[in-house]
Amino acid sequence: MSFLELKDLRIHFPTDDGLVKSVDGLSFTLERGRTLGIVGESGSGKSVTSLGILGLHKGGRARISGEIWLDGEELVGASQEHVRTLRGKKMAMIFQDPLSAMHPFYTVGDQIIEAYRIHNDVSKKVARKHAIDMLGRVGIPQPARRVDSYPHEFSGGMRQRAMIAMALSCDPELLIADEPTTALDVTVQAQILDLMRDLQRDFDAALIVITHDLGVVAELSDDILVMYGGKCVEYGTSDDIFERPEHPYTWGLLGSMPRLDREPTERLMPIKGSPPSLINVPSGCAFHPRCAFEERTAGLAKVEVPELRETEGGHLVRCHLPAERRRAIWRNEIKPNLEAS
Amino acid sequence: MNEEPLLSVQGLEKHFPVTKGLLQRQVGAVRAVDGISFDVRKGETLGLVGESGCGKTTTGRLITRLIEPSAGKIVYAGQDITHMSQGRLRPLRRDVQMIFQDPYSSLNPRHTVGAIVGAPFRIQGIKTEQGTKKAVQGILELVGLNPEHYNRYPHEFSGGQRQRIGIARTLALKPKLIIADEPVSALxxxxxxxxxxxxxxxxxxxDLTYVVIAHDLSVVRHISDRVAVMYLGKIVEIADRKGLYESPMHPYTNALLSAVxxxxxKRRKERERIRLxxxxPSPLNPPPACRFHTRCWKAQEICTQVEPPLETLAPGHQVACHFPENAPGLAGGLADGVSGGAASAGAVPAGTDPA
Known part of the structure; x- marks a missing residue:
């Protein structure tokens, strides 16, 4: 059995305006030592998924169904108390904005010590030493002194390092990073990406990186899951996604990005329209109103939700177009436009 | 190409005072923009890139005279507007407009789209032939919005549509120069x-001229004709797009590009990354001389003592560095001698520290 396995996870929120289907039937597996990148635009359900795995929607209004298996334990049906003992110890999270994720009133050290002592029966002194070790390990200079600093005394990059130290303090086996570098400058982002890569190797944890930035995903991930409207639309190794993507939405994302490693093409190829509202997800394939190839499905995309099917060797695509046709479109119509003109 | 630039900035400075105590005694200054000079030619797009705190947004606000410069000179279409009074500036405001970063906070939630996009007409007292409403609807159509949405409120639109409303507002009075401050980063x-x-x-x-302020180097490369790189209130390099991205001369530009x-x-394995x-550093107390020397792997004695001037090292390519890379013969033996050493020095920060 895989280390982490999601089976048909659904997280729905009832609201006055209707049912928000943030995550709607998501399944994937992840092994220790591997990195999964989850890519999607705002409202695609990627953050809700991560909070769902951590059990942070429990006790709220969310309706959760499906299964989440972590190292042989099922989490959707588990009690809040039980998930709480796993959180921090077995699975931990790195949030996007360290300034709002850390408590401004307590020193960075206190916050790491607290997390550590909840899960480990040790004295304050031992915990403090551990906190200093962790800060040193994530590359904070003079950790013995900085352990007594407040979050506001740290720069953005240092705060993100401190948060990584906190997440790693109990040696978690599953680490979820939600937009870990979005709030950072590009040179600092490069530092943090390097750090995360090194630490993952050292800790042999399973890592989930959630981001909208395809560049960040390419830097870190072994496997990539593309989400749209609460569903997985494409899943594969990072080579699958970047070398032979088969879903029109993935093509759209690739065509939308100006890239430094290619000639500046004359025009970007954006996806038309905007991401769907999760209350009124379009009928059939959720992407069909924005899809440039929708008419080639002879109306099928408008009425029927496509299945997530394997095209080859673990590469999954949710699209009505037959695989050969998708490959032909990629080869003849999309790829040439992405390259130097 | 010898025509006069549309906008010319010379030695522009903005120091924000830091005060302390009851008497508001000045104890220091944040040198947000500290002596920058550049020209913007008619019809071109100048990209202004840098990390947070480098002064790029302040520069944008200085050019539009939303804040008062501490020193230097801003010349727009031959007129010195550095300290022009708000009243005399008003006619010029038609020509120079700004697009803001955040489409959520830059639109008044209590005004309809019609009121927001029509505001420039009202403020400038402009009468259009078929009435303001027609004019506004025309602009909405131009930016790809439905003119029938005239009476809707900003919250009824998505982020991308809101940004279009912001753009429609800047276009209302047919400006010549548009300053776009991170126009797409929130989308x-x-x-x-x-x-x-x-x-x-x-x-x-x-026929617009743009100054695009952004931190995303790929976006800037895509839309700019020329690019200026800022670091701690100074321009460290300014060149046309090709020159800057293909043969960057300043080590900071190099580091920025390699960090993207x-x-x-496949490329991630091949690429040698320069890790800064x-x-x-804080602009409150910037390092002396070359401001980049604290993070630069090529820094030597001279970098901590003498500030490198912004010099033209190739046609249209200006750099402020004592040891520029990729510099053509112009800089002579010095640059060549150093670049040999830089290759090995460049490898050091890439291999040493995971930090």
């Missing part, structure tokens, strides 16, 4: 591309 990837394309189309149709994650898993240590 989703697929929407970013739409707005970038829109800005390019409008430039062609309306590239969406290609630490963060950008």
């Amino acid at each position: 989703d990837v697929s929407i970013q591309a739409q707005v970038v394309n829109l800005l390019e189309d409008l430039q062609g149709e309306l 994650p590239i969406p290609d898993p 240590q630490g963060d950008v």
Whole structure:
């Protein structure tokens, strides 16, 4: 059995305006030592998924169904108390904005010590030493002194390092990073990406990186899951996604990005329209109103939700177009436009 | 090409005082912009890039005279507007407009789209032939919005549409120069591309000149003709797009470019990355002489003592560095001698520290 396995996870929120289907039937597996990148635009359900795995929607209004298996334990049906003992110890999270994720009133050290002592029966002194070790390990200079600093005394990059130290303090086996570098400058982002890569190797944890930035995903991930409207639309190794993507939405994302490693093409190829509202997800394939190839499905995309099917060797695509046709479109119509003109 | 630039900035400075105590005694100054000079030619797009705190947004606000410069000179279309009074500036405000970063906070939630886009007409007292409403609807159509949405409120629109409303407002009075401060950074990837394309189309149709302020080097490369790189209130390098991205001369530009994650898993193994240590120092107390020397792997004695001037090392390519890279013969033996050493020095920060 895989280390982490999601089976048909659904997280729905009832609201006055209707049912928000943030995550709607998501399944994937992840092994220790591997990195999964989850890519999607705002409202695609990627953050809700991560909070769902951590059990942070429990006790709220969310309706959760499906299964989440972590190292042989099922989490959707588990009690809040039980998930709480796993959180921090077995699975931990790195949030996007360290300034709002850390408590401004307590020193960075206190916050790491607290997390550590909840899960480990040790004295304050031992915990403090551990906190200093962790800060040193994530590359904070003079950790013995900085352990007594407040979050506001740290720069953005240092705060993100401190948060990584906190997440790693109990040696978690599953680490979820939600937009870990979005709030950072590009040179600092490069530092943090390097750090995360090194630490993952050292800790042999399973890592989930959630981001909208395809560049960040390419830097870190072994496997990539593309989400749209609460569903997985494409899943594969990072080579699958970047070398032979088969879903029109993935093509759209690739065509939308100006890239430094290619000639500046004359025009970007954006996806038309905007991401769907999760209350009124379009009928059939959720992407069909924005899809440039929708008419080639002879109306099928408008009425029927496509299945997530394997095209080859673990590469999954949710699209009505037959695989050969998708490959032909990629080869003849999309790829040439992405390259130097 | 010898015509007069549309906008010319010379030695522009903005120091924000830091005060302390009851008497508000000044104890220091944040040197947000500290002596920058550049020209913007008519019809071109100048990109202004840098990390947070480098002064790029302040520069934008100085050019539009939203804040008062501490020193230096801003010349717009031959007129010195550095300290022009708000009253005399008003007619010029038609020509120079600004697009803001956040489409959520830059639109008044209690005004309809019609009121927001029509405000410039009202403020400038402009009468249009068929009435303001017709004019506004025309502009909405131009930016790809439905003119029937005239009476809707901003919350009824998505982020990308709101940014279009912001753009429509800047276009209302047919400006000549548009300062766009992070115009796409708050938008989703697929929407970013739409707005970038829109800005390019409008430039062609309306003969606009842009100054685009952004931190995303790929976006800036895509839309700019020339690019200026800022670091701690100074311009460290300014060149045309090709020169800057293909043969960057300043070590900071090099480091910035190599830090951009590239969406290609194959390339990540081949690429040698320059890892900068630490963060950008505080502009309250910037390092002396060359401000980049604290993070620069090529820094030597001279960099801590003498500030490198912004010099033209190749046609249209200005750099402020004592040891520029990729410099053509112009700089002579010095640059060549150093670049040999730089190759080995460049490898050091890449291999040493995971930090």
